[in-house]
Amino acid sequence: MLRRWEELPEFMRTDAVRPYYKALEKKRYSLYLKRLFDFSMSSVMLILLSPVLLGLGIWIRMDSEGPVFYRQKRITQYGRPFEIYKFRTMVVNADRIGSQVTVGKDPRITRAGSFLRGCRLDELPQLINIWKGEMTFVGTRPEVPKFVKEYTDEMYATLLLPAGVTSMASICYKDEERMLQGVCGEEADRVYVEKILPEKMKWNFIELKKTSIIRDVQVLFKTVAAVI
Numbered sequence: 619m620l621r622r623w624e625e626l627p628e629f630m631r632t633d634a635v636r637p638y639y640k641a642l643e644k645k646r647y648s649l650y651l652k653r654l655f656d657f658s659m660s661s662v663m664l665i666l667l668s669p670v671l672l673g674l675g676i677w678i679r680m681d682s683e684g685p686v687f688y689r690q691k692r693i694t695q696y697g698r699p700f701e702i703y704k705f706r707t708m709v710v711n712a713d714r715i716g717s718q719v720t721v722g723k724d725p726r727i728t729r730a731g732s733f734l735r736g737c738r739l740d741e742l743p744q745l746i747n748i749w750k751g752e753m754t755f756v757g758t759r760p761e762v763p764k765f766v767k768e769y770t771d772e773m774y775a776t777l778l779l780p781a782g783v784t785s786m787a788s789i790c791y792k793d794e795e796r797m798l799q800g801v802c803g804e805e806a807d808r809v810y811v812e813k814i815l816p817e818k819m820k821w822n823f824i825e826l827k828k829t830s831i832i833r834d835v836q837v838l839f840k841t842v843a844a845v846i
Contacts, residue, residue, distance in 0.1 A: 693761060704744065758779070765807075772819075775826060790818075
């Protein structure tokens with residue numbers, strides 16, 4: 619789960635990242651259990667939820683033209699790019715006709731997509747990413763390359779672990795879209811990078827040092843409560 623310091627990408631071997639690395643280095647056994655939990659739990663959930671995934675997939679196809687899944691390049695552990703899986707909640711090619719940040723009642727969102735987003739069901743396909751080891755249940759949400767390029771040296775510390783489906787930052791900023799109401803296009807991207815991302819990172823830094831299986835379970839329960 620955690621490479622040796624000298625094996626990290628050069629852009630991550632900085633004084634700003636080192637304190638977080640040292641904290642995680644003491645938790646290698648915990649990180650091993652974290653991956654074991656991710657793999658076993660995602661395997662079970664993919665099997666048990668397969669009827670739900672199938673039903674939602676059929677609904678999405680009936681609601682609007684386009685594929686069931688939406689795949690987008692994101693960045694995960696050590697700066698590796700990967701394709702995140704989500705249920706498609708927008709019209710086809712939505713990322714080409716607007717901002718990469720969704721704002722308020724975005725006209726690109728489909729009827730089925732509005733419901734899926736409200737219940738966070740559009741995130742279910744990320745169980746595949748977790749099973750593959752590209753993501754973890756609890757960790758820093760993966761950003762698109764465009765936003766990762768805006769990271770400070772300290773923010774790169776969040777790439778020491780796989781990207782997460784949920785986190786304390788995600789819970790605290792679950793109404794992020796409302797915070798961006800009134801702005802659109804490149805302006806929305808700017809506001810996100812300059813104002814929202816730094817605040818979310820403060821939570822990510824705290825949680826990075828608290829990483830443990832027990833903490834993951836606590837955050838998962840808080841996520842369920844927040845969605846409800």
